[in-house]
Amino acid sequence: MLRLQLFDKDGHGREELVRAIGVISNDITFDKWAPAIPLGTRNLAAIVGRDVITELDEIYHGDGVPAAEEEAAIARAQQAIAMFTWLKILAPLDAQHGNAGRGKVLGENQHGMSAVEQYEDRESIRAMAYEATDALIEILDGAAWSWWTDSEKCRHRGGLLIPSKEVFDEYYVIGSHRLFLTLLPMIAEVQAGDIAPIVTTAHMAQLLGGDGLEDDVRLRLLDLARRPLALLTMKKAVERLPVEVLPEGIVQVQQQATVKQKLKAEKSAREAVAAALGADAERYLQLLQDAISALDSSDGDADYYLSGPTVQSKGITY
Numbered sequence: 001m002l003r004l005q006l007f008d009k010d011g012h013g014r015e016e017l018v019r020a021i022g023v024i025s026n027d028i029t030f031d032k033w034a035p036a037i038p039l040g041t042r043n044l045a046a047i048v049g050r051d052v053i054t055e056l057d058e059i060y061h062g063d064g065v066p067a068a069e070e071e072a073a074i075a076r077a078q079q080a081i082a083m084f085t086w087l088k089i090l091a092p093l094d095a096q097h098g099n100a101g102r103g104k105v106l107g108e109n110q111h112g113m114s115a116v117e118q119y120e121d122r123e124s125i126r127a128m129a130y131e132a133t134d135a136l137i138e139i140l141d142g143a144a145w146s147w148w149t150d151s152e153k154c155r156h157r158g159g160l161l162i163p164s165k166e167v168f169d170e171y172y173v174i175g176s177h178r179l180f181l182t183l184l185p186m187i188a189e190v191q192a193g194d195i196a197p198i199v200t201t202a203h204m205a206q207l208l209g210g211d212g213l214e215d216d217v218r219l220r221l222l223d224l225a226r227r228p229l230a231l232l233t234m235k236k237a238v239e240r241l242p243v244e245v246l247p248e249g250i251v252q253v254q255q256q257a258t259v260k261q262k263l264k265a266e267k268s269a270r271e272a273v274a275a276a277l278g279a280d281a282e283r284y285l286q287l288l289q290d291a292i293s294a295l296d297s298s299d300g301d302a303d304y305y306l307s308g309p310t311v312q313s314k315g316i317t318y
Contacts, residue, residue: 004034005041005057006078020075020082033085040085044077047133047178049153052140053077069143076136083129087122126244130178137177156184159208161191161225162233171230174247182245183233190232195225198289217295224288231281238274 007013013030045053056077059070066074140148148154157163162171165180174180196204199221206212207222237246243266250273 003061004037005053006060006074006081007037008034009061016078017082020079021086024086033089036085036088037081039088040081040083043084043129044080044133044136047181048137048140049151051151052148052153055145055147069139073136073139073143076132076139080129080132080136083125083132086125087129090122090125123244130176130245133178134176137181141177153181153184156188160184160187161195161207161222161229162187167226168230171226172234174234176247179237179245179247182241183237186233186236186240187229190229190236194232194285195229195288198285199225199292203292203295221291221295224284224291228281228284228288231277231284235274235277235281238270238277243270 004013007016008030009016013034014028017028017030017033018024041053056070056074059066060074162168165174165177168174168180168183174183199207203213203221207218207225213221234250238250
């Protein structure tokens with residue numbers, strides 16, 4: 001039998017679940033969770049990479065004593081996996097399944113949750129799963145272990161004008177390491193399709209490599225290029241990603257409504273926010289194009305500094 005990754009070392013799976021989740025009953029049995037834990041692990045691996053899970057698992061099941069940072073990373077990974085797993089088994093735990101079919105049994109003094117309460121409960125657990133994932137990535141970035149910096153997810157940052165969550169936050173606040181990793185393919189797509197044709201191959205190499213331009217000129221061009229890059233990336237994110245994974249407030253829909261009403265409101269909110277992001281980005285793309293033209297015609301002496309704050313498009317509530 002294959003061992004579970006990051007759980008049940010020396011048969012202490014139940015204690016690990018209780019410690020990871022905290023608010024769950026202390027009398028849970030691990031055998032009901034074990035079949036779903038590999039599926040929760042897949043959710044985390046999809047964000048941080050399967051190779052990271054493998055490295056943490058080798059430390060977890062190893063004979064040596066993990067360092068403090070390694071223990072912290074394992075604890076956050078366990079927490080994220082436990083939360084993702086909890087989401088998968090909530091529905092089966094709420095019902096009893098037997099030969100007579102499916103039923104729901106409540107004790108004498110128990111009351112079932114309303115549909116809205118169940119939805120809010122699930123969203124709270126999902127938020128905790130994402131928060132634990134963010135905390136894990138923050139530890140990985142801070143420790144800078146070679147198996148993390150050389151991992152597939154980190155390698156995707158190479159060659160990007162926005163290489164980190166902190167830089168992205170300067171132009172559009174996402175506040176999430178998890179979301180930044182999710183956005184990496186979109187950042188690369190926008191950079192190649194919308195920014196690079198304007199900047200040109202030669203200047204792109206100068207921006208990424210730092211050679212061939214004065215420092216102040218390079219920083220100004222980077223600023224001009226990163227603004228539309230961040231906005232267009234968020235536009236694609238709003239159009240493509242589930243609302244649940246986006247920062248709170250970008251696309252916000254009231255919960256006191258039917259499923260059909262929510263879906264309709266969400267579609268309208270997505271379209272409105274994406275249009276606003278696109279309009280802002282178009283203005284910055286034109287400024288970038290003007291700056292590149294001025295640079296090519298004046299050998300870098302033109303003043304193309306963009307003054308004023310960046311306007312971040314707000315979410316829309318229905």
